[in-house]
Amino acid sequence: MRALIIVDVQNDFCPGGALPAPEGDRVVPVLNTIIGRFPLVVASRDWHPEGTVHFEKWPAHCVENTYGADYHPDLKTEKIDTHLLKGTGNVDDGYSAFEATNSDLEKLLREKGVKEVYIGGLTTEYCVKSTAADSLKKGFRTFLVTDAIEGVRQNPGDTEKAIDEMAGMGVGMVSSDQI
Numbered sequence: 467m468r469a470l471i472i473v474d475v476q477n478d479f480c481p482g483g484a485l486p487a488p489e490g491d492r493v494v495p496v497l498n499t500i501i502g503r504f505p506l507v508v509a510s511r512d513w514h515p516e517g518t519v520h521f522e523k524w525p526a527h528c529v530e531n532t533y534g535a536d537y538h539p540d541l542k543t544e545k546i547d548t549h550l551l552k553g554t555g556n557v558d559d560g561y562s563a564f565e566a567t568n569s570d571l572e573k574l575l576r577e578k579g580v581k582e583v584y585i586g587g588l589t590t591e592y593c594v595k596s597t598a599a600d601s602l603k604k605g606f607r608t609f610l611v612t613d614a615i616e617g618v619r620q621n622p623g624d625t626e627k628a629i630d631e632m633a634g635m636g637v638g639m640v641s642s643d644q645i
């Protein structure tokens with residue numbers, strides 16, 4: 467049993483948003499292509515209150531119930547089985563989908579008998595990497611869909627470094643056409 471975790475494909479992480487991955491919207495058609503190939507699809511969203519210590523590190527983004535916190539309008543959200551919200555408190559960063567506060571992702575995956583987790587979304591260096599690291603720690607075979615992720619690219623090379631780190635942890639690398 468395998469599951470797809472779509473991390474934070476939200477307007478604020480796409481071009482024109484408050485904290486954009488420069489090419490964040492590129493992941494949308496790739497995810498739409500593979501989303502029907504998984505028996506379980508889970509998607510996370512950053513869902514921050516207006517006031518949070520998280521915004522001392524980052525420009526304000528993905529404030530709950532705003533356009534910036536919505537999924538990218540082209541994402542096939544009707545295929546998503548479970549919607550996770552994270553970073554919902556005023557002290558938590560909530561980088562990992564496993565830190566969702568409205569649902570227990572680990573419990574859900576175990577109940578469904580999931581052994582393999584495939585991850586795509588935004589942004590490679592933060593929420594994607596944290597989700598992949600947690601997935602591995604919890605014992606799931608974990609794969610990154612390499613053409614379904616984009617980085618925020620604060621510094622040159624950050625995205626490539628994050629991918630190397632994930633590979634070093636034991637995350638498998640697959641492209642969407644291998645799924």
Ligand SMILES: [Zn+2]
Pocket residue numbers: 512514520527528553559
């Ligand atoms: Zn955030």
